[in-house]
Amino acid sequence: MLIAFLLYEGMTALDLVGPHEILSRLPGAKVKRVAKAAGSIMTDSGMEIVAEYSLKDVESASVLVIPGSGSANSFRNDPEVLDWVRSIHNTTSWTASVCTGSLILGAAGILTGLKATTHWAAMDRLKEWGAKPEFERIVQDGKVMTAAGVSAGIDMALTLSANIAGQRFAEGLQLGIEYDPQPPFHVGSPSKAAPAVVDALRIKFAADFEK
């Protein structure tokens, strides 16, 4: 079972590493980290992560995972990556995204007519690609599973793991990473946070998405 993660300059590290920590431990998993060019990728928090494979090295996958970032929407102008995403999607059992990774799926034409989600601040952008946005933590439509912002990739990967390897196995993965979350504040979604906090982030992210 080949699991391909798309890496790219400016990506958000946790979008990748949350699901990677979980999916890489599935039975029989062979993981490939793939980028336009193989090598070290600079994430948007300054940490470099290595992609061992370039796009041309990977022609199919059982599972494709696309992480997000403030720069994800810029891939609407990158036919090389969109063509690769589309061609891999044609071979997958599951195609997944975290955060604004769904905008890359959208730009590749994969979300047309499908229910999908993304980071709360990017929700309107999904409509531009013909998707039906849902304000949920995880949205599944057929073989496409999209997650909300950044940390939602952990919930998504556990859900996907249960689909692939059964609930009991997924439970072991959840206990292994001691995923019994206790967020210190009750502010993880815009309906819960203070309006000033929400607005400041919305303005910041809106500017990112124009790039």
Added chain:
Amino acid sequence: MLIAFLLYEGMTALDLVGPHEILSRLPGAKVKRVAKAAGSIMTDSGMEIVAEYSLKDVESASVLVIPGSGSANSFRNDPEVLDWVRSIHNTTSWTASVCTGSLILGAAGILTGLKATTHWAAMDRLKEWGAKPEFERIVQDGKVMTAAGVSAGIDMALTLSANIAGQRFAEGLQLGIEYDPQPPFHVGSPSKAAPAVVDALRIKFAADFEK
């Protein structure tokens, strides 16, 4: 404000990347990823992450974060790393660990007489270093903040961020990563999971910790 993360071969990527995603966005944060030798570090899920600095390059830090892994306990036999951890700790405002990273703090002598936590399967090991183990998600004793297994680093880093930059700023960080967790199963700690799932992991981890 210099934030130093210790990287090492066999570390667990999410132990690092959860806190890194959050702490790297603190006002004025300058982050250094540090390893015995600078270069690419292989994590225990097969993902390579780059440490730009070697131990000798970093002589002080405002915040030190030590991630864990199944191999963390092997540092009890590595005086070079333990000496570095101890000397950096002498300069910090905060010293933090995720998961079994606390065993490295313990082996460095930093937890003697302190309340601390670690991954649930390693809790007994803390006593070997004179710590007072507490089965909590986050434990603070003075300037030392230890977190439970893997994913607990996210909760720890948000708590630490509130201490450093104020609650309102930390709320923005939590909303930015949309940390409104919805774990698919109610099994994130051993008291909640099925005994067979707990026992299988306990046996696996116990073998790791002997290395």
